[in-house]
Structures are given as structure tokens and as C-alpha cells.
Amino acid sequence: MAQQTLPMRRPVEFLSRVCGTTGLRIDIAAQNLILTNAATAIVFLLLGGIMGMLLGLTRWPEISLLSSVPDIYYRFLTAHGMNMLLYWIIFFEVAGLYFGCAIVLNARLVMPKLAWVAYGLMVIGAVMSNIVVFMGEASVMFSAYVPLKASPLFYLGTILFAVGALIAVILFFATVVVAKAEGRYKGSLPLVTFGLLTAAIIAVTTLLGGVLTYVPAFLWSLGLMNLDPEVYRLNFWSIGHPAQQINLAAMVSIWYFLAHITVGAKPLNEKLSRFAFVLYILFINLGSVHHLLVDPGISIPFKIFNTSYAMYLAVLGSMIHAFSIPGAIEAAQRIRGYTKGLFQWLIKAPWGDPGFSSMWISLVMFGFIGGTTGVVMGHEQINILHHNTMSIPGHLHSTVVGGTTIAFMGVTYYLIPLLARRRLVGAVLAKYQPYIYSFGLLFIIFGQMGAGALGVPRRIVDAFYEGAPIEVAFPALADTGLSIAGIGTIIASIGGAMFVGVAVLSLFFGKRIEEGKSILEKQPEPSISAEERHKVKVPGAFVLVFVFLVVFTLVWIGNMLWLGKVWPVN
Amino acid sequence: MPIHSPEKVWWKPIGRQERIWFWVSFVFVIVMFISMPIWHLLADQNTPHLSYRVTPERFTAIVSEFTKRYQVGSENGIPIVHPPAGEIYLLARQYQWMPILELEKGKTYHLHVSSADVNHGFSIQPVNMNFQVVPGYDYVLEITPPDAGEFTILCNEFCGIGHHKMSGKLIVKE
Numbered sequence: 168m169a170q171q172t173l174p175m176r177r178p179v180e181f182l183s184r185v186c187g188t189t190g191l192r193i194d195i196a197a198q199n200l201i202l203t204n205a206a207t208a209i210v211f212l213l214l215g216g217i218m219g220m221l222l223g224l225t226r227w228p229e230i231s232l233l234s235s236v237p238d239i240y241y242r243f244l245t246a247h248g249m250n251m252l253l254y255w256i257i258f259f260e261v262a263g264l265y266f267g268c269a270i271v272l273n274a275r276l277v278m279p280k281l282a283w284v285a286y287g288l289m290v291i292g293a294v295m296s297n298i299v300v301f302m303g304e305a306s307v308m309f310s311a312y313v314p315l316k317a318s319p320l321f322y323l324g325t326i327l328f329a330v331g332a333l334i335a336v337i338l339f340f341a342t343v344v345v346a347k348a349e350g351r352y353k354g355s356l357p358l359v360t361f362g363l364l365t366a367a368i369i370a371v372t373t374l375l376g377g378v379l380t381y382v383p384a385f386l387w388s389l390g391l392m393n394l395d396p397e398v399y400r401l402n403f404w405s406i407g408h409p410a411q412q413i414n415l416a417a418m419v420s421i422w423y424f425l426a427h428i429t430v431g432a433k434p435l436n437e438k439l440s441r442f443a444f445v446l447y448i449l450f451i452n453l454g455s456v457h458h459l460l461v462d463p464g465i466s467i468p469f470k471i472f473n474t475s476y477a478m479y480l481a482v483l484g485s486m487i488h489a490f491s492i493p494g495a496i497e498a499a500q501r502i503r504g505y506t507k508g509l510f511q512w513l514i515k516a517p518w519g520d521p522g523f524s525s526m527w528i529s530l531v532m533f534g535f536i537g538g539t540t541g542v543v544m545g546h547e548q549i550n551i552l553h554h555n556t557m558s559i560p561g562h563l564h565s566t567v568v569g570g571t572t573i574a575f576m577g578v579t580y581y582l583i584p585l586l587a588r589r590r591l592v593g594a595v596l597a598k599y600q601p602y603i604y605s606f607g608l609l610f611i612i613f614g615q616m617g618a619g620a621l622g623v624p625r626r627i628v629d630a631f632y633e634g635a636p637i638e639v640a641f642p643a644l645a646d647t648g649l650s651i652a653g654i655g656t657i658i659a660s661i662g663g664a665m666f667v668g669v670a671v672l673s674l675f676f677g678k679r680i681e682e683g684k685s686i687l688e689k690q691p692e693p694s695i696s697a698e699e700r701h702k703v704k705v706p707g708a709f710v711l712v713f714v715f716l717v718v719f720t721l722v723w724i725g726n727m728l729w730l731g732k733v734w735p736v737n
Numbered sequence: 738m739p740i741h742s743p744e745k746v747w748w749k750p751i752g753r754q755e756r757i758w759f760w761v762s763f764v765f766v767i768v769m770f771i772s773m774p775i776w777h778l779l780a781d782q783n784t785p786h787l788s789y790r791v792t793p794e795r796f797t798a799i800v801s802e803f804t805k806r807y808q809v810g811s812e813n814g815i816p817i818v819h820p821p822a823g824e825i826y827l828l829a830r831q832y833q834w835m836p837i838l839e840l841e842k843g844k845t846y847h848l849h850v851s852s853a854d855v856n857h858g859f860s861i862q863p864v865n866m867n868f869q870v871v872p873g874y875d876y877v878l879e880i881t882p883p884d885a886g887e888f889t890i891l892c893n894e895f896c897g898i899g900h901h902k903m904s905g906k907l908i909v910k911e
Contacts, residue, residue: 189740191740237898237900237901238898241895241898241900271740306898307895308895312855312856312894312895314854314855314872315855315856315895315896315897352742353742354742354743355742355743356742357739357740357741357742357743358739358740358743359739359740395873396855396856396871396872396873396874397871397873397874400856400869400871423739424739424740426739427739427740432739433739434739435752435755436751436752436755437743438751439751439755439759459869460784461784461867461868461869462869462871462876463788463869463871463874463875463876464788464790464871464874466786467777467784467786470784471770471773471774475769475770475773479766479767479769479770480766482766483762483763483766486758486762486765486766487758487759487762490754490755490758491755494754494755542769546769546772546773547773547776547784548773548776548777548780548782548783548784550784551782551784551866551867551868552865552866552867553867554858554867554868554869554893555858555860555867555869555893555894556860556865556867556893620865621863621865622860622862622863622865622891624858624860624891624892624893625893626893626894626895626900627893627895627900627901628900628901629901630901631901632901632902632904633902634902635901635902635903635904636812636813636814636815636833636902636904636905637812637813637815637837637889637890637904637905637906638904639862639889639891639904641862641863642863701752704754705754706754709754709757709758712758716761716762716765719765720765723769727772727776730780730782731780731781731782733782733864733865733866734782734861734864734866734880734881734882734883735781735782735880735881735883736781736782736783736784736785736866736878736879736880736881737781737783737785737878737879
């Protein structure tokens with residue numbers, strides 16, 4: 168048996184308390200680290216969010232806030248990318264990893280002092296890069312393509328941040344191993360930890376990609392070595408995209424966690440869900456090449472095999488989760504008695520619980536919009552139509568924001584009462600926040616995709632081309648798309664501010680929850696044996712995934728027909 | 738439970754609905770994968786695969802010689818060239834496309850595009866076709882313009898502070 172292969176160690180005592188809601192033993196050192204990392208993440212979210220609002224108001228043609236100062240716009244655009252894609256998300260993921268290993272496994276976090284060192288390195292790196300960017304020494308965008316040069320401190324900041332994150336990931340692995348050796352949990356890893364383990368494995372390869380990218384770039388910026396621009400692009404996307412795959416694995420784990428804690432959902436089939444996570448590990452990093460589909464110097468077979476994540480097998484992983492999670496929710500709801508028709512389980516779901524609504528919105532936005540457009544835009548030939556147009560930010564806002572950020576926000580509404588033991592301040596705001604935020608986001612996403620389809624480039628201060636040698640005019644509809652995105656920016660900013668306000672106020676001023684008291688009012692679990700649970704049918708989720716497949720097919724076929732109409736090229 | 742170790746039932750056979758969805762998804766992703774090589778065989782719009790290494794200095798020299806040989810006019814200081822079908826050249830540099838190409842409808846050209854400085858994005862509008870331009874690499878796009886008219890070339894890779902002024906032109910004559 169598996170648990171006997173590791174030598175048992177005498178468990179080390181640690182300061183802990185028992186969670187009143189889940190019955191889990193909570194390591195106080197881990198708890199403090201989780202809360203600090205998550206709170207730091209929210210600070211960077213606020214900073215990146217303010218930047219995002221200013222950018223959105225600039226690209227709204229009727230407002231054009233910063234159009235007269237492109238220098239400032241490009242600084243803010245770089246800062247928006249760095250703060251959102253790296254600092255907000257990775258600080259939060261470190262919190263998630265500590266949660267997944269120490270808390271879920273009833274274990275102690277090994278070497279908490281080293282975890283604080285990791286935190287310190289990440290903060291120093293993030294602050295350093297931010298200062299350089301705001302001083303205008305690194306207006307090179309998130310991707311920082313060589314030979315567009317930034318101050319060496321920009322690359323150094325990113326290296327420090329990546330080293331800190333790598334230490335945190337190593338501590339996650341160490342904690343999982345030690346927890347096993349000390350007998351903190353029996354049997355296999357729980358699914359949430361298993362999912363986070365895949366995120367951590369992907370994080371290791373990603374952060375090594377970061378070393379491969381930023382160390383040469385740092386040396387190059389100091390004039391110590393030459394760096395081929397295409398090699399840099401290939402290396403950059405070995406961190407740039409896999410970083411999003413860490414998000415994906417972490418986000419899916421959070422979906423399982425939130426579905427469980429909000430409606431008591433249990434995975435339909437642990438084997439299949441785990442298999443889907445393994446597909447991510449095996450294939451998903453290959454997908455980074457889909458950023459290089461219309462690049463010189465890379466062969467066609469390499470592009471096709473890699474962009475499809477090895478025959479789209481990682482996409483298959485996501486499609487498995489796309490059924491497993493709604494299916495698990497449906498089964499839990501049906502067991503609870505919501506059995507009428509195809510969709511009573513969904514209609515009667517706890518829509519007023521921000522944990523549940525965030526989870527569902529995240530799932531739908533990621534799947535229906537982010538997943539479909541991502542796979543289709545990353546199709547080898549279809550990419551010709553989308554590369555570097557506004558459609559790309561349209562897509563990435565539906566994955567990174569609509570998917571990951573909304574899931575992270577949703578879990579925050581549970582982390583605060585569970586770990587900080589404080590009730591939410593402004594629970595009414597929290598209740599409506601996921602809807603307002605995602606409503607604004609839909610405007611941004613479709614506005615950007617519309618403008619992109621009409622040819623508007625991304626990463627450009629405005630689309631007026633004033634003072635350009637050749638006059639440029641886009642179809643009027645492109646301006647409409649940008650205006651829609653602008654309106655969405657305002658709505659999403661309100662939703663974002665609601666989140667930050669509720670989270671920060673609750674952390675510091677929320678009403679204390681007594682030790683050992685459950686935060687869940689209702690008793691979720693009707694008792695049912697595992698065998699009976701296994702027999703519950705989920706026709707509603709089954710219909711939903713086929714609706715999803717139809718949407719996916721339409722997006723794909725539509726793009727292929729469009730591609731057939733443009734100029735022949737080879 | 739996702740936060741507890743799995744119950745013993747977890748290695749039981751996968752349910753029927755999950756099995757159906759798994760195999761439908763599997764077929765779907767394989768069809769999608771195969772569509773890429775098939776498109777290469779059957780359709781006309783494919784990502785170009787031919788590229789050469791070239792230093793920015795050498796490519797700039799080639800373009801200026803090419804411009805001198807076929808120049809027929811100029812617009813706002815940018816030369817207009819009318820080359821015969823075959824090898825044609827376009828240089829991207831901060832923040833300009835050189836020269837303005839005048840092509841003929843239905844003829845096939847090998848458009849060599851490269852950069853004199855940083856990454857740029859080659860974007861023909863309103864056709865909306867987009868390619869990456871990387872310094873040190875001569876990317877060869879075999880194009881056959883099917884429509885006459887004036888087309889804009891935009892830069893859609895961030896290339897510096899003047900990125901939003903980098904526009905060029907492509908003319909296709911009947």
C-alpha cells in the first residue's frame with residue numbers, strides 16, 4: 168500500500184487551531200502566510216485595476232484620456248500587464264498553494280521562515296519592476312520583446328520575483344511529502360490538492376522558463392551578451408503562456424473547492440477528474456508556441472504539433488472538467504431534492520452566495536468565451552486573422568479575468584471567514600459584485616474582439632493615427648466596439664472596487680467569528696452512500712456540454728470560413 | 738470530497754454520460770487537429786514557412802537598392818515602387834514601412850519582410866492578415882492579391898513610443 172512506502176516520521180508539533188466549518192486542523196504559521204500573500208495580491212490587483220481603468224478610458228475614442236501622452240499610456244500598459252498577469256495572480260496562487268498543502272492536508276507548512284523569505288523576494292522584485300516601469304525606464308510591455316530594451320533593474324526585478332515564487336512552490340512539494348511522512352492524511356491526495364499539485368508542477372517548468380528568458384535578457388541589457396530576438400520570443404512564451412496554465416490548473420482546483428463548499432458537490436468520478444489534470448501536465452506547456460504561429464524561423468510541423476498542445480489533448484482535459492464540475496453540482500443539488508426537469512438544480516442554486524456565483528460565472532466565461540476563442544485563435548492558420556489585433560486582449564480578458572480572477576475573487580469571500588475568521592463587511596456588496604464585475608467584463612471582451620476583427624491593433628494608444636505618414640481609417644463599427652469596451656471598463660472598475668473594498672474592510676474590520684464556529688448556516692449534507700451517489704444521473708449538465716460543443720464548433724467553422732475569404736498566402 | 742481523500746468508489750467504472758462526453762470530446766479535438774494539416778493541402782491561406790537569416794544592415798541595403806531600381810513616385814516622402822512579379826521587399830523600422838508597394842492584381846509575389854531595429858507586426862487592412870516581423874529574420878510571404886485597391890499596412894507589435902504612428906500602404910492595380 169502506498170502509505171507504507173514512505174518511512175513514517177514522528178510528527179512535529181505545531182501551533183494550530185481546529186476549523187469550525189471543515190474540521191480541518193489549521194497551522195497558524197500557514198494561515199498567516201496565506202492571508203499575507205492573498206492581501207498582497209489584492210494590493211497589486213488594485214494597482215493593476217486602476218491602470219486598467221485608465222487604459223480603457225484612453226481607448227474609448229470619445230474620451231481618449233491619455234491619447235495626448237502616449238509615453239504615460241505605454242508605461243501604464245506595461246504596469247497593467249505586469250501587475251495583473253504576474254503579481255496579482257502569482258501572489259494569490261502562492262496563497263492557494265499553501266492552503267492546498269498545509270490546510271487541506273491537516274499538516275504543518277514546512278520551514279515557514281523560508282516562506283517569508285520567498286514572500287520578501289517576491290515583494291522586492293515586484294516593487295522594483297513597478298518603480299522602473301512607472302519611471303518610464305521599461306515601457307516594453309509585459310512581453311518585453313528583445314531588442315526593445317528596458318532598464319536592467321526591470322529584468323532583475325522579475326528574476327527576484329520568480330526566484331521567490333520558485334521557493335514557495337518547492338515548499339509546497341516539501342509540505343506534501345512531509346505531511347505524508349508524518350501521517351497527516353491517509354490514502355490519496357484530495358482532489359483540490361491534486362489539482363494544485365499539477366499547478367505546482369507546471370509552475371516549476373514555467374519558472375525555469377522564466378530563468379531561461381530573463382537571465383539572458385538581464386545580461387543582454389547590461390551589454391554582456393547577444394540575444395537573438397526569435398530565441399527570446401520562443402523562451403519568453405515558455406513562461407508567458409505556461410504562467411496562464413498555472414492559473415488554469417489553480418482555477419479548476421478552486422472550482423472544485425467552491426462547488427464543494429457552496430453546494431456540497433463531490434467529483435462525479437475522481438479517476439476522470441485526475442486524468443484530466445494529468446493531461447495538463449503532459450501537454451499544456453507545448454501550447455506556448457501558439458504565440459509564434461505567424462513568426463519566421465519556425466517550421467510548420469513544429470507549429471502544428473505544439474500549438475495544438477499535442478493534438479489538443481490538453482483541451483480534452485478542460486473539456487472533461489467542463490462536464491465534471493457542472494455534473495458534480497447537478498448531482499449534489501439533485502440529492503438535495505432539486506430533481507424537477509432538466510435545470511431545477513441550476514435555477515435553485517445559491518445565486519446569492521458570491522462563492523457560488525463567482526465559480527459559475529468563471530466556469531461559463533472561461534469555457535464558452537475564453538476556451539473557444541483561445542483554441543480557435545490559436546489554430547495554426549486562423550491565427551493569421553487575429554495575431555496581435557485587439558481580439559487577443561479580448562480573448563485574454565475572458566480567460567485571465569473572466570476565468571481566473573473571478574474564481575480567485577470568489578474563493579476570497581470564503582478565505583476571509585475561514586482563515587481570518589472575520590465576517591464579510593458589506594455582504595450585500597459581495598452578493599452583487601460577481602454580477603456587476605462580469606457584466607462590465609462582457610462589454611470589454613466583446614468590444615475588444617469586435618474592434619480586433621475589424622483590424623484594430625492591440626497595444627496602441629489610440630487608433631486615430633494622427634501625424635502618421637499614411638492616413639488610416641477603420642470602419643465606424645470598430646469605434647463602436649472600442650466604445651463598448653470603454654463602457655465596460657467603467658462597470659468592471661466599479662465591480663473591481665467593490666471586491667477590493669469588501670476584502671480589505673473585512674480583513675481589518677470584519678466582525679470576529681468565534682473559534683470553532685461554522686460559517687455555514689445550513690447543514691449541506693443529506694447522508695447518502697458513495698455507491699448511491701455514483702448512480703445519480705446528470706442530464707442537465709449533459710445538455711449544457713453539448714450546447715457548449717455547438718458554440719465551440721460555430722466559432723471554429725465561422726473562423727475557417729472567414730479565413731477562406733482573405734488573400735491567398737503561403 | 739475534493740478536500741478529503743477519495744472514497745473507495747473512485748476507481749469504479751466511469752459513468753455512461755461521462756464516457757459519451759469523453760469520446761465525443763476526443764473525436765472533436767482530433768478532427769480539429771487534423772484540420773490544420775488538411776488546410777495546408779487543400780486551402781490557399783497558410784502560414785508561410787520560408788524564412789532566412791539576414792542582418793538588419795544587409796536587409797536595409799537590399800531594400801534601398803530595390804527601391805532605387807523600381808521607384809515610380811513618392812507620397813509624403815515615402816517612395817512608391819512598382820516591381821515585376823517575383824521577389825519584392827518591405828522594411829519595417831521605427832516608425833515607418835518602406836517603401837509603398839504597387840502590385841498587380843492576381844500576380845504572385847514573394848514578399849520579403851524584415852525589421853531594421855525591433856519586433857514589428859505586419860498587418861494588412863482592411864483584409865486583416867497579420868504576421869510577425871522579427872529583426873534578423875527575412876520572412877517570405879507568398880501573396881497573390883485578388884482585389885485591386887489601396888490597402889493600409891499597420892504595425893501591430895508594440896515597437897516603441899511612436900508605435901501608433903507607424904502606417905504604410907500597399908497599392909494593388911487592376
